[in-house]
Amino acid sequence: MARPRIAFVTIGQSPREDMAPEVLALAGAAPGEIDLCEYGALDGLDEAGIAAGAPREREPVLFTRLVDGRRVRLGAGFLARRLAPLLHRLDTEDHDLIVLASTSLFQPYRLRTPFVHAQQVVDAWIGALVMGEARIGVIHSLAEQHRGSAHGALIQSARAVAREDDIADFDEAAQRLEAANLILMHSVGYTEAMAEQLAARTGKPVVTARRILAGAMRLHLVARAARPPPGPEAEPxxxxxxxxxxxxxxxxxxxxxxxxxxxxxxxxxxxxxxxxxxxxxxxxxxxxxxxxxxxxxxxxxxxxxxxxxxx
CATH class of the missing domain: 1.10.10.10 (Winged helix-like DNA-binding domain superfamily/Winged helix DNA-binding domain)
Known part of the structure; x- marks a missing residue:
């Protein structure tokens, strides 16, 4: 069987060497087992084009990284307009799986190719886990993203904000999440190393959106591997x-x-x-x-x- 071909889509620029390799490893893929094709919603844009994506007043805001390490804030509407044609083009290019590696994007997409939408799998994980008086602490990379949570009525917790590269922010977040039973690091930008740091500070279990996304990808890869190889075509x-x-x-x-x-x-x-x-x-x-x-x-x-x- 040929290697699985995965389109890995982020809302910034590609490649995301700080994200894709760890997500694949968490999905159980050994080096060389996956044909990974990376795409970014900002690919091909110059500085003026990226600046045009700045959020408008009262528009949901997302936070992403460029290939040079800079971070930018983008409006959800701008990203939706960039992502829709990209995803539909990838849907015609014979991928085994398309992965949208960003949370806080709530727009559904109808694709023929098997599709993993990070926000949807995180929502499903929370919906399956939250029962009764469960207290899940949620960390976002931007304060504006708190208002967009799809599970505000289910998650009974303090909320915290922590930049992905600021240890001091994690210390403050840990204090605010003292009452939580479990902590979810909601942005796919948070790494497993950051989760280990936060777990050490709080003494609580910590789950990353990155790990939840990888679990959904693993299910698709296992299902693909379990399919019998195609036999010879039937004679007309x-x-x-x-x-x-x-x-x-x-x-x-x-x-x-x-x-x-x-x-x-x-x-x-x-x-x-x-x-x-x-x-x-x-x-x-x-x-x-x-x-x-x-x-x-x-x-x-x-x-x-x-x-x-x-x-």
């Missing part, structure tokens, strides 16, 4: 007909149409409706087919077909 029915004993070369196009329909299990009336002829005319063509192939019934033709299909 018209080719099998040519191998039937009898005068197949003398069949008219209409007689061949009727024979094809008979071998697919259709009755006279059904054949007539599909071919636009009366069932009486179908019976005439059917009789001529039986004569030319020296067959007594459709059942006999089925038996012959099975023989030539599996010689």
């Amino acid at each position: 029915l018209h080719a099998l007909i040519d191998r039937l004993p009898g005068q197949t070369e003398s069949l008219t196009p209409r007689e061949r149409d009727v024979l094809m329909a008979l071998l697919q299990g259709e009755g006279n009336k059904e054949i007539g409706r599909r071919l636009g002829i009366s069932h009486r005319t179908v019976e005439i063509h059917r009789g001529r087919v039986m004569t030319k192939l020296n067959a007594g019934s459709a059942i006999e033709l089925f038996r012959r077909l099975m023989i030539v299909r599996d010689p």
Whole structure:
């Protein structure tokens, strides 16, 4: 089986060497096992194009990193306009899985390719976990993202903000999350090393959105590996007909149409409706087919077909 081909999409610029390798490792993929193709919503934009994505007043805000290490704040509407055509283009490029590696994006996407949407899998994880008086502390990278939480009524906790590179912020966040039973680091930008630091400061279990995303990817990879390899393509029915004993070369196009329909299990009336002829005319063509192939019934033709299909 060929290596899985994954399109890994972020809201910044690609490649994300600070993110993609760790997510793949958490998903259980060894180096070289995955054909990873990275894409960013800001790819191809110059400084002016990126600046145009700044959030407008009262617009949901997202936070991402550029390839040079700088961080930028972007409006959700701008990102939605950039992501939709990118995802739909990737949907036509024969990927085994498309991954949108960003939380705080709530727009659904309808793709034919198997699709992992980080916000949706985090929502599903919270929805499955939260029961009764569970107190989950949530850390976001921006204060503005608190108002966009889809689980505000379910999560009974203090909320904290911590920049992804500021240890002092984590100390403050740890104090604010003292009452939590478990801490979720909501941004995919938070690393496992940051989670270990926070767990050491709080003495509480910490889960990253990165780990939840990787778990969803792992399920898709396991399901793909479990599928049986494709077998040889079935021989076309018209080719099998040519191998039937009898005068197949003398069949008219209409007689061949009727024979094809008979071998697919259709009755006279059904054949007539599909071919636009009366069932009486179908019976005439059917009789001529039986004569030319020296067959007594459709059942006999089925038996012959099975023989030539599996010689």
